[in-house]
Amino acid sequence: MRIFIALALTVLTGFTGLVYEVTWQKYLATLLGSHSEATAAVLAIFLGGLSAGYSLFGRATRWLIARARRQGKPPRLLSFYAVIEGTIGLYALAFPMLFSAIQALSLQLPAVQPGTGFLVDVLLSAALIAPPSILMGGTIPILTLVLSESLDTATRVHAWVYGFNTIGAFLGALLAGFFLIPELGLDNVSRSMGFINLFAAFVFLLLDRANFRSPTAGDAANFQDSDGATSSARVPGYAGLIAVAALSGFAMMTIQTILNRVGGLALGASVFTFAMVVAVFVLSIAVGSLVVSFLPRISSRMIVISQWLLVLFVVLLYGLIPNAPYYAHGVRSLFQPTEAAFYSFQFLIFLGLLAALIVPIGLSGALLPLLFHHLRKTVGELGTTAGSLYSWNTAGSLLGALLGGYVLLFFFDLHVVFRVALGALVLCAGILTVLLLRVSPLAALLLVLVPAVAGIWVLPEWDPERLDSGLFRSREATALTYGGADSFFESRKRRVIFHRDGPSTTATVRKGRKDDERPGFSLSTNGKPDGNLIGDYPTMALAALIPALLAEENRRSFVIGYGTGVTAGELAALSDMQEVHVAEISQAVLDAAPYFEVGNQAPLASPKVILHRSDAYRSLLRADGLYDIIVSEPSNPWVSGVEMLFSHEFLQAARDKLTPGGVYAQWFHLYEIDDQAVELVLRTYLSVFDQVSLWFTMQSDLVIMGIQDPERALDVKAMRARFERPDFQAAFERVNIDSLVAAFSHEVVPLGVLNALDLQGPIQTLRHPRLSHLAAQAFFRGKRGKLPELVRPESVRVGRKNSLLHRLVEGETLPPVVLGVAASENCRFDRGGACAAFIARWMHDHPFSERTAIVLSKLRNNPNVRLELRGDFIESLAVFYDGEKKRRRKGSLSLVTTLNKTRRYLKNFNLIVPFDRRALENIWRACDTPACEEARHTVEETVGPLNIYSSP
Numbered sequence: 001m002r003i004f005i006a007l008a009l010t011v012l013t014g015f016t017g018l019v020y021e022v023t024w025q026k027y028l029a030t031l032l033g034s035h036s037e038a039t040a041a042v043l044a045i046f047l048g049g050l051s052a053g054y055s056l057f058g059r060a061t062r063w064l065i066a067r068a069r070r071q072g073k074p075p076r077l078l079s080f081y082a083v084i085e086g087t088i089g090l091y092a093l094a095f096p097m098l099f100s101a102i103q104a105l106s107l108q109l110p111a112v113q114p115g116t117g118f119l120v121d122v123l124l125s126a127a128l129i130a131p132p133s134i135l136m137g138g139t140i141p142i143l144t145l146v147l148s149e150s151l152d153t154a155t156r157v158h159a160w161v162y163g164f165n166t167i168g169a170f171l172g173a174l175l176a177g178f179f180l181i182p183e184l185g186l187d188n189v190s191r192s193m194g195f196i197n198l199f200a201a202f203v204f205l206l207l208d209r210a211n212f213r214s215p216t217a218g219d220a221a222n223f224q225d226s227d228g229a230t231s232s233a234r235v236p237g238y239a240g241l242i243a244v245a246a247l248s249g250f251a252m253m254t255i256q257t258i259l260n261r262v263g264g265l266a267l268g269a270s271v272f273t274f275a276m277v278v279a280v281f282v283l284s285i286a287v288g289s290l291v292v293s294f295l296p297r298i299s300s301r302m303i304v305i306s307q308w309l310l311v312l313f314v315v316l317l318y319g320l321i322p323n324a325p326y327y328a329h330g331v332r333s334l335f336q337p338t339e340a341a342f343y344s345f346q347f348l349i350f351l352g353l354l355a356a357l358i359v360p361i362g363l364s365g366a367l368l369p370l371l372f373h374h375l376r377k378t379v380g381e382l383g384t385t386a387g388s389l390y391s392w393n394t395a396g397s398l399l400g401a402l403l404g405g406y407v408l409l410f411f412f413d414l415h416v417v418f419r420v421a422l423g424a425l426v427l428c429a430g431i432l433t434v435l436l437l438r439v440s441p442l443a444a445l446l447l448v449l450v451p452a453v454a455g456i457w458v459l460p461e462w463d464p465e466r467l468d469s470g471l472f473r474s475r476e477a478t479a480l481t482y483g484g485a486d487s488f489f490e491s492r493k494r495r496v497i498f499h500r501d502g503p504s505t506t507a508t509v510r511k512g513r514k515d516d517e518r519p520g521f522s523l524s525t526n527g528k529p530d531g532n533l534i535g536d537y538p539t540m541a542l543a544a545l546i547p548a549l550l551a552e553e554n555r556r557s558f559v560i561g562y563g564t565g566v567t568a569g570e571l572a573a574l575s576d577m578q579e580v581h582v583a584e585i586s587q588a589v590l591d592a593a594p595y596f597e598v599g600n601q602a603p604l605a606s607p608k609v610i611l612h613r614s615d616a617y618r619s620l621l622r623a624d625g626l627y628d629i630i631v632s633e634p635s636n637p638w639v640s641g642v643e644m645l646f647s648h649e650f651l652q653a654a655r656d657k658l659t660p661g662g663v664y665a666q667w668f669h670l671y672e673i674d675d676q677a678v679e680l681v682l683r684t685y686l687s688v689f690d691q692v693s694l695w696f697t698m699q700s701d702l703v704i705m706g707i708q709d710p711e712r713a714l715d716v717k718a719m720r721a722r723f724e725r726p727d728f729q730a731a732f733e734r735v736n737i738d739s740l741v742a743a744f745s746h747e748v749v750p751l752g753v754l755n756a757l758d759l760q761g762p763i764q765t766l767r768h769p770r771l772s773h774l775a776a777q778a779f780f781r782g783k784r785g786k787l788p789e790l791v792r793p794e795s796v797r798v799g800r801k802n803s804l805l806h807r808l809v810e811g812e813t814l815p816p817v818v819l820g821v822a823a824s825e826n827c828r829f830d831r832g833g834a835c836a837a838f839i840a841r842w843m844h845d846h847p848f849s850e851r852t853a854i855v856l857s858k859l860r861n862n863p864n865v866r867l868e869l870r871g872d873f874i875e876s877l878a879v880f881y882d883g884e885k886k887r888r889r890k891g892s893l894s895l896v897t898t899l900n901k902t903r904r905y906l907k908n909f910n911l912i913v914p915f916d917r918r919a920l921e922n923i924w925r926a927c928d929t930p931a932c933e934e935a936r937h938t939v940e941e942t943v944g945p946l947n948i949y950s951s952p
Contacts, residue, residue: 002207003147007164009200010139013085014168015175016193017136018282020092021046022176023189024129027099029644030766031106031121032618039504040406041122042129044398047253049130051394053137057084058387060138061145077146078208084138086201091132092194096187096767102128137394139165141387144372155373159293162369166286170279177275178346178773185768237435241371242392244428249396251424252364254404255314256281258418259357265506265527266324268472270638270776272346280353281361288365292373300436303370306363307429311452313360314422315459318415320356322462323485325471325527327352333477337781345780367428368393374436406503410587413501415462426452464499465489468508470527473672475782497521498595502588509595521595523564525586530635531564533599538735538829539697540566540633542746543667545731546695546703547629548574549722549743550713552661557581557629560616560645565593567631569601570734572608575727581627583612583619617650626659632666637677638775646681648765651688655706663713664689664706671700673785674778680771682788684763686754693802694749699830700784702748713751716740716807737825740808745822748834749790749911750802756794791909791917792944799911806912814913816846822912837910840877877908883918895935898927902939921946 025042032041061077068075091098102124143161148154180189256278263277264270292298331348335341368389375385400421408417430449433439466489480488498509505525512520512532522532531540544567548554555578557571562584571580580603584590590613593604603609612619616632632654634645644650646666654664668681682704685692689706691713696702707713722728723740737743764771778785790799800806809818823838842852856874893901901923909915924936924946940946 002210005203006143006147006207007160009203010143010161010165011168011171012196012200013136013139014165015172016088016092016168016196017165018169018172018278019176019180019189019193020132020136022173023181023186023193026181026766026769027095027186028125028129029641030617030649031103031125032615040402041125043401043405045122045126045129046133047394047398047401049133050137051391051398053134054141054387054389054394055137055391056134056387057138058141058385058391061142061387065145076208077142078204081138081142081146082201082204082208084135084142084201085197085204088132088135089194089197089199089201091135092190092197095128095190095194098128137387137390140390154376155298155369156293158372158376159289159369163286163290163293166282166289166365170283170286173275173279173282177271177279182770182773185765187767238375240431240435241375242388244431245368245371245389245393246396246399247424247428247431248364248367249393249398250400250404251396251421251428252361253397253400254417254421254424257401257405258414258421261414261501261506261526262321262324262467263353264640265467266328266472267349268528268638268776268779269526269640270779271640271772272776274640276346276350276353280350280357283354284358284361285365287358288362288367289369291362292366292369298370298373300374303367303374304429304432304436306366306370307425307432310360310363310367311422311425311429313363314425315456317356317360318418318422318459321415321418322466325466325469326485326488329471329474330477330481332472332475333481337475337783339777339781342777342780409501409503413462413499414506415459419456419459422456423453426456463489464496464508465493468496468499468506468524468527470524470529472527498592500588500591502586502591505586505588507586507588507592509592519598521564521599523589523592523596525589525635526639528635528639531566533564533566533596536564536698537566537599539667539701540564541570541731541735542695542697543567543631543633543665543703544570544629545728545735546743546746547631547663547665547705548728549719550705550707551628551663552709552712553628553659555579556625556627556659557631558583558620558623558627558657560620560630560632561585561634562589562593562611563633564596565600565603566596567633568609569603569606570731571629571631572603572606573601573727573731575725577608580606580609581612581623582609583614583616585613585615587613617644617653620650620657621653623657626662627657628659628662630654630658630662630664632664634667636669636672636775636779637681637771638672638779640772643764643769643772643775644766646684646764646771647769648684648687648763650766651685651706655688655708658708661709661712663708666704666706667697668702668704669700670702670785670787672779672782673775674781674783675785675788677771677774677778678785679759679761679788680764680774682754683759683761684765686759687763690755691751692749692754693747693751694754694787695746696748696829696831696834697746705751707751710751714802714804714807716804719804720808736828739821741805741818741821742825744804744808745825747804747912749787750799750804752802753790753795753798753911754788756798757788757790757792759788789906789942790911791906791914793917793948795911796914796917799914803912813845814841816842816849816851819845819913820851833908834910834912836874836877837908837913837915840874840908841881841913843874844878844881876904877915880905880915880919883916883922893923893926895927895929895931898923898932899935906943917946917948 024046025039028042064075064077064080106121106124140161144154144158147161148157176189184192259281260274260277263273267273328349331352332345335345371389372385404417404421408420426449430444433448434441434444466485469489469492480491495511496508497511500507506527508524510522510524512522520532520534523530540563548571554574554576557577557580559568559571559580559582562568562582568580568582571577590611597604632645634642637643637646651664658664666685670678685704685706691707691710693705693707693713694702695705712718720740723732723743732738732743762768762770800812805814805818805822806812809815814822819838819842823835823842826838827835839856842849846852902920905915905920924932936946
């Protein structure tokens with residue numbers, strides 16, 4: 001019974017270990033950034049610490065046993081292990097404070113060169129997480145020795161310890177990624193795991209004091225000396241077997257890295273995808289280890305066969321990977337885009353990944369227990385043997401993380417790096433064949449290794465048309481979804497003219513149809529379209545031009561994310577712009593940049609543009625001087641690592657880098673998002689910037705403006721003078737905006753409106769990240785988010801006061817020509833509610849205008865305007881501008897009709913041309929039943945009391 005208690009505790013310690021790894025990586029992203037170097041550094045420190053711990057505690061057990069033998073006492077290894085677990089627990093409780101101290105120290109250090117600064121922060125990070133990582137390496141060598149009753153049971157016990165500890169790690173990977181971090185935050189997760197480690201330490205102490213069978217000094221001597229065991233240095237082939245352990249660690253860590261990237265290409269690079277891949281990988285290793293514990297006998301031939309089978313199944317996996325997006329799309333098409341279906345979809349994906357990986361990864365997980373079995377009698381010294389095997393295996397994993405997961409990807413694409421890992425597995429199998437089956441090395445080389453390696457290098461390359469297809473955005477089945485991968489991809493084939501797998505990003509450039517001005521090149525990163533020179537040009541250009549209108553000066557700017565280069569190009573094209581600094585995390589994106597020079601004002605050729613291949617957070621913190629404009633154009637917030645750019649801390653850092661009249665512009669979207677995530681982003685923005693406005697660039701694309709100087713951002717005379725400059729005229733003409741009225745028509749929420757709302761709720765912080773989890777679930781549903789309700793009287797008052805269109809005409813009533821331009825500008829971007837509201841206001845104010853009828857007719861006949869502009873629909877909105885119109889009698893409207901009219905009022909409400917609030921009150925006054933009264937109270941909770949007006 002007590003051995004099962006000990007094994008249950010190894011599940012808990014494995015659980016906390018993986019949770020720590022995930023949590024530390026998110027902590028240290030604030031020091032190191034979220035780029036691939038930082039990820040590799042954190043993983044290297046963690047694995048390096050484990051490797052040192054395996055070796056250190058393997059030797060420590062031998063020393064403790066020798067000392068106990070001299071003293072004639074039991075070695076009390078369980079108490080020793082309890083101290084280790086207790087120290088880990090105490091360290092975890094103190095970790096938030098330790099991290100704050102290290103972070104403060106990093107910020108106080110004098111400015112140095114970027115490379116030197118990164119190295120200093122890596123050393124600080126190592127000082128922070130290396131000690132507990134080393135301590136975690138004590139589990140397998142100590143418990144293998146403590147729980148083994150004899151050499152005959154040692155293999156089974158060792159497999160149990162390894163397997164159960166890894167099962168805990170599997171649970172930690174899932175719960176940390178899906179639940180713990182978004183619900184509890186990093187600090188509370190660290191403390192919670194610390195208490196679990198302290199609990200495990202307490203129980204291990206009780207087991208030791210309860211005379212749990214721990215090896216006596218005499219037992220230990222038997223473990224070390226029985227059957228003529230010798231020192232590992234004198235065991236024939238020992239070095240070769242250790243090399244196999246290291247090579248296997250390198251190969252499997254490299255393959256795990258590649259599978260993480262493939263998972264992102266097939267499912268979308270969200271935190272859920274990475275958690276799923278890691279969890280399946282870890283579970284498969286655990287299963288492989290536990291299977292060894294049930295084997296009645298283990299022969300040398302079995303060990304060799306298992307590794308050649310591993311090679312075979314990894315080759316089969318290589319052939320399946322290019323079609324992974326197709327398989328994921330087939331699974332996705334089975335589920336409705338609902339909240340309830342999200343976890344069902346994730347579970348089915350988990351089963352699919354498990355089916356594909358459990359055999360090959362399980363075979364790799366069986367290797368170390370099998371090698372331990374082979375060495376246990378030859379070498380003896382159970383703790384030292386286990387420690388040595390796992391130390392070298394983890395050192396190989398460290399090498400896999402650095403080389404296979406980072407360095408090699410600077411030079412080779414994913415499929416080439418996968419082949420390198422496969423070659424390492426072939427070498428492992430070859431070494432085992434020679435050492436365990438006594439095959440001649442020359443015969444093995446000529447007859448097995450050379451043909452196998454040659455076969456690896458003739459494997460077909462992975463087709464970017466398939467692997468980078470971005471099918472994770474296709475939620476519904478098509479006619480070819482279930483017709484096979486070949487026919488499906490043949491129907492979708494688009495011309496790929498560039499493909500590159502970098503350390504953090506897969507970048508693909510496709511050539512589409514061109515228009516009169518520029519070619520239709522599009523950029524995809526990790527399978528997700530991130531920019532097109534035609535369809536996305538307005539968004540990328542206006543993200544630069546609108547803040548350039550609002551800022552006091554336009555001399556220095558900072559752009560987060562190079563993408564297609566349009567934003568940087570538009571800023572550099574401004575005559576008074578002197579410097580445009582661009583931080584781009586992906587080398588692959590920069591390699592693709594020359595393809596877009598034909599349509600983005602050629603920023604690469606501009607001496608004003610300075611490129612920084614770096615993480616935006618780190619690059620901005622280390623930047624010298626202040627900026628007039630900072631533009632952030634990251635990927636969608638559901639993409640792993642992007643949420644940092646939406647955090648309170650990052651926005652604070654950006655605000656502190658602005659000049660007194662500067663503007664921070666953040667791209668955001670309302671598609672594939674939900675209301676909860678939208679409000680989280682806005683609350684976080686409002687927690688940093690005292691004055692915020694929102695502008696649209698496309699139908700569902702927004703730019704959030706953080707304003708330092710509200711007076712300058714409301715100075716329409718200064719903006720008119722700037723707009724009339726030739727460089728600004730040319731820039732706006734590139735997005736078909738020919739007047740200041742048209743430019744101001746893109747204002748959605750005027751300055752100060754959001755600040756007046758007093759939105760309540762949590763914000764996005766680095767110590768409690770929530771956004772990526774909310775956004776990833778919203779992405780699955782694929783719905784459209786909306787802004788908070790802006791119909792309250794205080795919002796309307798501030799909006800009317802600060803609306804740039806109203807300030808431009810110097811009046812509350814917009815002239816017909818202004819209404820016409822604003823309607824056309826909103827309609828051409830298919831902004832349904834705003835388009836209809838401007839036309840309705842136009843019809844209400846000028847019902848007999850011939851120009852109104854002409855414009856409305858043109859809009860109805862314009863194929864690019866998908867909005868259904870029926871006359872009765874527009875007229876139903878125009879009524880909302882007539883607050884004086886009274887209902888003839890109470891009770892004339894049913895509750896259903898009243899609610900429908902209210903929904904129409906709220907859906908099409910526009911702050912620039914707001915409906916008359918009295919019209920909504922008149923509607924509810926005409927609904928005179930107890931049910932109406934109750935429903936009215938519910939509506940007023942959202943919009944405020946209906947009898948409090950703000951005149952139009």
